[in-house]
Amino acid sequence: MRHFVVVGILVVAVAVLTYLGLHTVGLMPVPASAQAGPIDWLWDLQIKAMTFLFALIVVPMVYSLFVFRRRKGDTSDAEHIEGNTTLEIVWTIIPLFMVLGMAYIGAENLAETRRVDPDAMVVRVTGYQWGWTFDYPDYGITSNELYLPVNRQALLKMESRDVIHSFWVPEFRVKQDLVPGRVTELRITPTLIGDTYKVRCAEICGTSHAYMEAPVIVVEKVAFEAWVAEQQALASEAGQTPEGRGLALVTANGCRACHSIDGSGGVGPTWFQLAGSEVPLSGGGTVVADDAFLKESILQPQAKIVAGFEAQQMPAYNFTDEQVADIIAYIKTLK
Amino acid sequence: MERKYTVGSGLLFLLIAGVIGYFIGLGIDALIMKSVRWTAPVPSAFALLFAFTAFFFGVYGYRGITRGLVYQVVWTLIGGFIVTGIRAARGLSVFSGFFFTEPAWVFGALAGAVAFLFGVGVMDDWVKWARGIDTPEHHEDEPGWEKYLGVSLDHKVIGIQYTITALFLIAVGGTFALIFRTELAASGLQFLNVDMSLFGQNGPQLYNTLMSLHGMIMIVSILLGISGIINYAVPLLLGAQDMAFPRLNAFAYWVSVPASVLLLMSLVLGGFDTGWTGYPPLSAKAPVGQQMFFLGVFVAGWSSILGALNVIATVLRMRARGMTSMRLPIFVWASIATSIIALTATQLIGLSFQLVMFQRLFGMGFFDPAKGGNPVLFQHLFWFYSHPAVYVFVLPGLGVISELLPVFVRKPLFGYRWVAMSSLGIALVGFLVWAHHMFASGMNEYLRVPFMYSTLLVAVPTGVKFFSWVATIWNGKISTPTPMLFVLGAIVVFLMGGLSGPPNATVSVDLHLHDTYFIVGHFHDTIFGGFVFPFFAAIYYWFPKATGRRMNEFWGKVHFWLMTPSFLILTFGMMRVGLLGMRRRIADYDPALGFDFTHLILTICAFAIALSVLIFIVNLFHSIKHGEKAEGNVWNSRSPEWQVPSPMPSHNYEQPFEVVGEPYDYGLPGSKYVEFIPARGGKH
Amino acid sequence: MAHTQNKRSMLNQGVFIFVYLAVLTVLEFLVALSFNSTAVLVAVALVKGALVVYYYMHIYKLNAEHEGDHHSYEYKSGTNRVGLWLFLVSDSFVFGGLLVMRMNLLGLTRPHLDQTLGLFVTAILLISSFFMNRGETMIANGDRRGFLANTLITFLLGLGFLIGVVFVEWPNAIHEGIKPDNGPAGAAFFMMTGMHAFHVFTGLIFLAIVWFNGRRGLYDEKHYPVEAAAVYWHFVDVVWIVFYPALYLVGTAIV
């Protein structure tokens, strides 16, 4: 009996101390969305349960190792106890109710993270190897950064252009895959202003999966509107010139996920000082990057492979001749 | 056989043949590609296969495994050239950057795997039977260690073959882990950078290949490891002379060898970057290595299926007299539960991979949305196996825990029936939970909550095991030699892993945890607790039975005390960074997250684990010859195999036994589990 | 039990079962033509499958011979029987997976196939099962000539089925525009029939082996191999009993 009392006290003590320890360290990143609230609450509940269960099993075990260890010279067996049906039933039924309860709470919790706000702002998210594009159909703008007004629900309608990706901002908690051939949805209500968040692709999608990130910026409503106005102005201004339209196309199609514009490395060759230069091809030979070559490279990337780069990486694009000309005009500005 | 074969000559052969193979490959490659490509796939592939084969030639001569490997290499090439010839005749492309085209590689690899089986000799008896020729029931093995390199029908030999192969794969997969862990030690790309190129891959891609292969090679090693323990122990525990189908047993082992070769070939043939799960559409686009990976898993799957079939048949048909279902050793119950899953569900991973293979080869659009396919369907088929598979990994391990605890606690297993039935419970409920890997996948929304319920239910039978173990230990007379240390370690580590399961199972929380290092921590804990620790426990425990000697206690304890804390830090650290935003399967992480220091610690722990495993491997091989003699009932166990002297004679028990009592009645004076039936003279 | 019934009654039983199967197949076809109820089609297929599993594959034999000398031929055959059935259980998961794939991709639509041809090859396979049953019964009763003749017929019918599917139905489907690489219907159709045809092919190999060995004079006492080949053959038949409605009858045809 004394053993049970001691162990009982120890279990509680260990459980409480472990929980407090974990709680002080802090386990989750800052919660920055309305969806993070219920999730963190449930997580905390689970940590309580788990620390308790851990103590409940490990403490008696370790206690026995010390108290009931075999003394030197003792070769006899321990007491013959085969089992106890009541006990077995108890430790079947109690966990059963615990998990049923947890599942019930979990379902409620899930519903809470999915609560619909009819005024939600729609953002169309496109994922591709290896970048993100965000369209704001209400405002007619496209961006490679996700700007969100604080405290307004965003309804993300997500599509993938090639393989499966997954939208995840750790501070927002919730996550959703982008599946080619269908539109998946996710609702997020940012609650904390900040510009250090990032969308981090959470489903392996090939060589540069690690770098498939995009900045997320949560701002006040006013600042958001200012940003929208600025983008709209830029877009309409850019629409006047070929290189402006080219830049818009490059943004919308995520070319810069693979091509840098400043000479730095990447999955594809840089565009810096590309136009007119001599490009070495894999398998020997070179070619001058004139308009014809650039056009071919965009419409049929497999036709000529630049030395040191992988064939198969760059997808073929379906642009009109005009669009290609715009893109080439843009590439030519990169000197 | 006059020549003396040694490991030394094998290593010499390995080196020479590796170099020769490399240059032959280089020459062929240069001939066809018209440029010398030092790091191209073909020279490396040739070097690998030549070296491998030559090593076994050096230690064993041209028979058994050596002949199998030669057949495999030759037929891979023949198969490849056949398809290449057909393609040439039909005016299709003939060679690619990986030498053969993809269909040629696939067909060649399959032909090679089949040829291996004929070469090694497991098919001999069956071929004879098909031609109407009878064969003797048993073949006598050659004495000494050489029998392990050829076909043997003895379940003990096969068990040891499995175990050694599993250890070899753990070393390979672990070495891959060490490589990519080193890359992860700091943010930024250290040596796996974009400028490097090996086997037709650049650094980040090589990271993906190594990471994916680490996962699958380790999983195959688990499947072989449990087969090893089950094969060795189950017939002994049942009092059987052998498994029900000895030839099938040998076959199941030997298919795993070409399967492992195929997995390794995927590394040199351009690799693949999908992780072990191989989700399309990514896997439909990856290089040929993906196909080798699929084929390797497919072939290894047959090992698992046929092994499981054999186990169930053996338990149903080969028990000693009096061994009723409630008197089965508990490990046997665990083996049955595992085998039920492996027998049935394994077909689904084979099918799902096969469908992707066909999608790539024939353009059949099962998972291609552009052709009306459905990428999520793949995930359902895949996880229908791969979730139950995780219980395949752990149930035998949990069985080992339940089997060994009473011996070292000197008390009966608390609640035998409940523990036995909980294995079946886990196995059966385990079939209904697969979609918990897909909460964020975009599958039908209404499936999420039911799968949350079913997943959480698994905690109940697992809990029964834990509570029964604690009750067994309670008030026992506990001694802690090395096997018992690993049993205790297994309980703690598996508990950590198990308890990190329910948060994943609750949908909303999983939306945060999914595809992060929290999951990586979760499954390393469950796998180490449920397989690796019990596997080591089992080896330490049954080693004297197999060899008549003990493994060194001191180094065993060093192994344990080095591995356990490092491992706990490793997985705690993984869970911590995972919660804070560390995604899985990334070669590089954002320095802004501030994980550099934690990752450095994790890498150091990984090396500490590797060191401990190295110590174990040295101890194992050293003790075979030099261990302390132990021919009696070393652990003072009631189990039948310990009632006869070690090492076990080749046809097991000289006299059959009859079960006369309960298996775990420690502390009941005068009770006995088995009684040997006096020989009636003559051999049966 | 193999030896408690005499040869005649066993052969008669085979005939009865075959008649049931034939009637059910016609019924199934008519159902599909008239009111096309998926539930009825599933029920009929299950009944047909159950008939074959019980009477042709005599699953009840699994219960026999649990006691006795572990080294006797009888006991070992019992063990082999357990092994074979476990294999079939395992194998049926492949076909189950294919059905899931088909339902997921096609739902209640089906490829537009040649109905006459479908019914024809189905009939051939059912008839082959009938002869297989006769062949097995004959050898169990010591009638080697009968066994050889019936097994040969089975083999030829099986070959006919294989040719019908692979060399007639496949080109036919491709001609109709159902190709492996142009949509889910073609992918599902070729995958399912292909996997089944592969099993038929292996079944033919087993039949050939037992036929040759039978001719060489084996199986006087030890005729388990014939039983195994037969059970496997019927299993392939059962699979087709399910696949046939799944591909040809259920739902509405799409072009």
Ligand code: HEA
């Ligand atoms: C050996 C293998 C093993 C085992 C045994 C388990 C056991 C469990 N696993 Fe794990 N799991 C994996 C291996 C394993 N897992 C792997 C490899 C992956 C990743 C695959 C990949 O994507 O690569 C994974 C991923 C994984 C996921 C998907 C995560 C994601 O990707 O989003 C989930 C979600 O539900 C999950 C849940 C569980 C649960 C609930 C259990 C339960 O069985 C645990 C039950 C045990 C306990 C709960 C502890 C003891 C019980 C008690 C003390 C009783 C009282 C308890 C309660 C009342 C809760 N696992």
Ligand code: HEA
């Ligand atoms: C049995 C299963 C098993 C085992 C034992 C391990 C062991 C280890 N695992 Fe792994 N792991 C998986 C199964 C396993 N893992 C799976 C399934 C994945 C998922 C893959 C995926 O996402 O697709 C994974 C993924 C995974 C990741 C995530 C990678 C990523 O997402 O990018 C990491 C990261 O740290 C990791 C680390 C380790 C480490 C450090 C060990 C260490 O314990 C390794 C220790 C080293 C050894 C055991 C080798 C020691 C032996 C020698 C050195 C002998 C010397 C050589 C000879 C004698 C020839 N593993």
Ligand code: CUA
């Ligand atoms: Cu996109 Cu990972």
Ligand SMILES: [Cu+2]
């Ligand atoms: Cu799972």
